Amino acid sequence: MESRSFLQKIEKPVVALFLIAGGVLVSIPFLWMISSSFKQESDVLNIPPQLIPSNPTFDNYINLFLSLNFGVYLKNTLIIVFFSFIGLLLNAMAGYGFAKFKFKGKEKLFYIVLATMMIPAQVTMIPVYLLLNEMGLTNTMAGIILPGLAVAFSIFLFRQFMTTIPTDLIEAARLDGAGEFYIFFKLIIPIAKPIFAVQGILTFIGAWNSFLWPLIIANDESLYTLSVGLSLLQGQYANNYALQMAGAAFMVVPIVIIFAFFQKYIVEGFTMSGLK
Known part of the structure; x- marks a missing residue:
């Protein structure tokens, strides 16, 4: 003992x-x-x-913006982040529709959405590129943004969470005369704050780190993101490690700060989506 x-x-x-x-x-x-x-x-x-x-x-950080194009890369990255959050709202609407609406072929359509999660993103890049090329959207900001607006994993998480919201609550709001958009924005979103928090963090991280698709779709350096700019920095200034470290720190520190403050929401969101 x-x-x-x-x-x-x-x-x-x-x-x-x-x-x-x-x-x-x-x-x-x-x-x-x-x-x-x-x-x-x-x-x-x-x-x-x-x-x-x-x-x-601070010379290394100053050189990033004065001597290089990191100001342009930052602007492009923030634009992608902004539209990614609009896509997050669209994914939430899709998840809500799959969870609470009844329509023909709903289950089959949802299984198709899930099936797309099994396909590596690299496999779909060529057909998506060809489609955008036919639409004249290559080498444009719209071509960079559009493929990322709908994300199967995000739709899945929203659907899993919103199935836990009582249907009686939604029906009561409808009986009171509330429209579908009013119900979604005034009732569903406040209830779904945990999953919005975790998806918001993941969306920010994904958009902030966007590298491969902007590199493929954009030929103009004025459309490059921070990740692509950092890659160019490593090639052009291969021996200037201090400047490379400044670029890497500028990329990493915002993500670390956001994750440090909101990491509990990531765990909570995944837990509530998977177990309820």
Whole structure:
């Protein structure tokens, strides 16, 4: 009994110690990236390495916007993020329709939506590119945005969550004379805040990191996103590690901040969508 009691006492400290050690090891590359982004170009590869810059500078971040086109890349990325949130609203409407409306072929159509989740995105890029090319939308912002407006996984999560909303509540609103759009915006969306939160975070991360499709569809550098710009930066300034670290930090830090503040909503949204 004494040995079991002793093991129970040291169990939590040991687990906490391993978690802290693991967290520190995982954080080292991220901390090194942030530190190097504030260093002079000649100081990045100093031996022994310095985690804290001896002469910190913002020149690398300034050069991203003054000497390079990161201002244009940021604008394009924010446009994609904005329209991705419009697509999020459309996906929510589709999920609500699959969950609460009855129409012919609903189940078969929903299975088709699910089946598209099994197809790798790379497989559909060529036919989507050919369709957009026929429509004259290649090398345009519309061509970058349109394929991302409807996402099968997002529709699935919204549908799973909205099946848990009592149908009697919706029927009562209809009996009171509320229209379908009023019910959706004033009743469904407030109830579905957890799934909107998790999908909003995932949508932001996906749009912010958009790389392959903008690279394929756009030939004009004025349409490139931050991820594509970072790739160009690594090619044009292969030996300037400080500038590369500044570009990488500018890409990563907003996502880390958003995830740190809203990570509980990700867990809550997935849990409520999968278990209820």
